[in-house]
Amino acid sequence: MEFKNGTRVTEFILVGLSSDPDLQIVYFVLLLMMYLLTISGNLLIVVTIYVDSQLHSPMYYFLCNLSVLDVGVSSVVVPKSLVNFVSQSKTIAFNDCIAQVFFFHFLEGAECLHLVLMAYDRYVAICHPLHYTTIMNSRACLLLVVSTWVGGFIHGFGQSIPATQLPFCGPNEINQFFCDARPLSVLACSSTFISEITDMINSGILTLGSFVVVFISYAYIISTVLKIRSTEGRQKAFSTCASHLMVVALFFGPLVFIYMRPPVTFKCDKLVSVFYTTVTPWLNPFIYTLRNEKVKKAMKKLGGRKVFFQEMH
Template sequence: MMRGNQSRMTEFLLLGLTSDPKHQLWLFASFLAMYLVNVAGNSVIIAAIRGDARLHTPMYFFLSSLSLVDICFTTVIVPRMLLNMLTQRKTILFAHCLAQMYFFVAFGITDSFLLAAMAIDRYVAICNPLHYTTTMNSRRCLLLVTASWVVSHLHSLTHTILMARLSFCGPNVIHHFFCDVQPLLMLSCSDTSVNELLAFTEGSFVIMSPFIFIVVSYIYITRAVLRAPSGRGRYKVFSTCGSHLTVVALFYGTIISVYIRPSSTYSVMKDRVITVIYTVVTPMLNPFIYSLRNKDVKQALKKLTQQRRPKTAPTAKKS
């Protein structure tokens, strides 16, 4: 939509997943349910870890940080999408669109770095157990989490500043359910070569660097486990790492297929389903993946449930 003789867009139109009112009804119910499960599940994981002293270890510190980021990551997208479905008012101001893009990119990359930090933690615990306490001390863990947030937000800020400098002359229709980098670039009437170069080079770097750390860590972990004489010990290690590997596969398997490729091959229509998986489904599944096969988390959740359960007053004995 244009105001007066200005050549700059002041708002965009988010088409969402579908324009069919019948489909929007069940989509609204589905996404609302997934969002509530995501927030509740990740909040419970954070509360359980904070409330159980046995879980005050580097591995669970990273897990609670990941749960917090997953809540933020989905909150950037889903509430706005639900509002658009409910009110049928699909417009979004240019400034709000940039803000959504900024936080989406920042939290998505923070997720990536935290998964790498968790892989490094498992590598040190399994390959260098005697030095684990000194290597993964609380100061270093806090530094890793802080660095994940700072680097991610700086990268996202660079994207946002470059995007804000572009001109958008029309059309103003975004064929997506949120403001992502590529759909916005496709609408710009300016030269987007610098933005595309940044998205492909630095974007590939901040996504692939953590992924490479994870792959290398698990190569060393696998070598160490295969040398272990006890089959029971091998099973215990793989069981511990299995949850993390499942989350890594879900996250990187979808996000790499969308972003690590030239912008000329990008197709919003084809990639929307994949985008739903890593923005909504994976953050919702993470609490279940980490809790179902983890005895420590199960015990912490049981303890948390018992603490929240109202205590019944003792009945007086009859004389």
């Protein structure tokens, strides 16, 4: 990071969501509450699925993995943001910034692919129910989940490595509340055309490609469901997909807005970023549990076990 004029950038300043001290306190409280609920809600889902043998099926296995990814995404972004809200120093070291870019895109990319996997699972369950147990066997499920993590890992490197090659010689204020490749590239001292094109292609292929596959899967699902003669059967089929569709809309909508456009900055970018880094991981446990009777019953049973063990002691 050294240049001909001797200057060197060793840290960046995260501007955050607002420079107003009163608003910073409000944002701190809101993000802290959402983060705590994100951690507790998603961990509750993981524990419930692990404990209840009736939930040991591919759909709930994938839901468990989604909860782990949600906890990871929030934990990469939110804790540092919370510290900055209440701290005079809002700096982040260069290496820490690059690490945040990598881990954020690693986990976010894995989640993109995982939502595709969940859509494929629903497609097989509804469109090919007789072959479901054969296609979605334990080995296939494990390989599919591992592939989403590997894909996310590759995506993370694809976003972070180009950022390390950019020359930074000031200014060093990142107009965002976390380190991301696009606002970081704006600070580079040389042309960032190639970096920006690479970023847009990398994120674009993953985001748009994932969204298109999910859309095609649900087009087949809806077509199959509409052919079901009984109203009860159609309602049951749609109910199993409604939660996933809500998550897909909340997740891909902001991502498409941020990453599927030329490198132009809008005032609402930071607010939109809050959705896919904080709001969606917070809402996912509520969306899946409120609409899923099996998960709700399993959680009640888990609560009953806790009371039983407390009485035993």
